[in-house]
Amino acid sequence: MAGLIALCAGFVLDFCVGDPRWLYHPICAIGNWIAFLEKKLRKIFPKTPSGEKIAGVFLVILVLLFSAGIPLAVLILLYRWNFWAGLVVETFWCYQLLAMKSLKTESMKVYEALHGGTLDDGRKAVSMIVGRDTQELSEEGVVKAAVETVAENTSDGVIAPMFYMAIGSVPLMFLYKGINTMDSMVGYKNDKYLYFGRCAAKLDDLANYLPSRISGCLMTAASYLAGLDGKNAKKIFLRDRRNHASPNSAQTESVMAGALDVQLAGNACYFGKLYEKPTIGDAIRPIEQEDIPRANRLMYVTSFLGVILFALARWAVLQIF
Numbered sequence: 001m002a003g004l005i006a007l008c009a010g011f012v013l014d015f016c017v018g019d020p021r022w023l024y025h026p027i028c029a030i031g032n033w034i035a036f037l038e039k040k041l042r043k044i045f046p047k048t049p050s051g052e053k054i055a056g057v058f059l060v061i062l063v064l065l066f067s068a069g070i071p072l073a074v075l076i077l078l079y080r081w082n083f084w085a086g087l088v089v090e091t092f093w094c095y096q097l098l099a100m101k102s103l104k105t106e107s108m109k110v111y112e113a114l115h116g117g118t119l120d121d122g123r124k125a126v127s128m129i130v131g132r133d134t135q136e137l138s139e140e141g142v143v144k145a146a147v148e149t150v151a152e153n154t155s156d157g158v159i160a161p162m163f164y165m166a167i168g169s170v171p172l173m174f175l176y177k178g179i180n181t182m183d184s185m186v187g188y189k190n191d192k193y194l195y196f197g198r199c200a201a202k203l204d205d206l207a208n209y210l211p212s213r214i215s216g217c218l219m220t221a222a223s224y225l226a227g228l229d230g231k232n233a234k235k236i237f238l239r240d241r242r243n244h245a246s247p248n249s250a251q252t253e254s255v256m257a258g259a260l261d262v263q264l265a266g267n268a269c270y271f272g273k274l275y276e277k278p279t280i281g282d283a284i285r286p287i288e289q290e291d292i293p294r295a296n297r298l299m300y301v302t303s304f305l306g307v308i309l310f311a312l313a314r315w316a317v318l319q320i321f
Contacts, residue, residue, distance in 0.1 A: 212252065
């Protein structure tokens with residue numbers, strides 16, 4: 001029951017407060033641990049494909065132990081000492097690990113930069129939330145990148161963390177965020193990380209497999225409630241949800257493209273290299289600046305459906321056991 005309360009209360013806190021810049025975020029600690037381990041493991045293991053793969057496996061093990069082990073130990077001690085102390089800390093951590101409001105805030109900075117500034121302002125703003133090269137993006141490319149980020153992170157930043165919170169409370173939520181952070185830092189298919197980051201990337205694909213599909217279904221339902229093109233969202237989801245090298249990314253991007261009646265994805269540059277990617281959705285109309293707030297509206301409705309679903313599921317399990 002404590003986990004159920006923490007999930008609902010943490011969601012409300014994220015909706016109302018978001019992530020203040022002055023508040024230290026636990027993901028920063030995980031990120032620092034990953035960076036520290038990468039330096040040490042690269043010195044220990046040989047710079048060969050097999051050596052880097054083994055180093056990457058050790059990275060995954062040590063990051064997972066750190067990410068889940070410390071919160072688990074702290075919560076066990078707190079709940080044994082005082083139930084309310086444990087509940088407060090678990091709620092606070094749940095709130096910190098959800099990214100609904102911060103996702104809206106950061107993506108709307110792109111909208112505001114384009115709306116009241118220059119294209120260069122928009123490129124700079126979107127570079128803060130995407131991994132691709134942004135220096136040469138057109139206005140359409142900037143908007144598309146922001147919308148795609150909202151779509152993908154509806155799953156990675158909101159639905160997936162809530163899913164793991166619902167089935168395993170905050171320690172499992174932290175475990176997921178450790179996996180997700182590793183993938184964002186070392187899960188690249190470039191010369192530096194092709195072998196070292198392979199284990200982390202594959203584990204991230206596995207961890208997101210079910211949540212991304214739940215997210216796609218919830219987003220499809222939400223597109224009707226959000227006043228968008230629900231019929232087209234369903235159509236594109238069923239048709240294009242596998243149009244990505246990742247087995248998970250296109251699940252929500254396809255719904256977003258269909259709901260907005262625009263085309264997403266396509267070729268993109270990373271670290272100066274062009275990667276050819278299939279498109280997602282149909283260009284029924286050109287993408288425009290207003291699609292960023294529309295994408296956030298869809299993300300919010302999807303998030304509310306998600307917390308209702310997971311809270312009811314956890315409550316139902318409590319009634320059975």
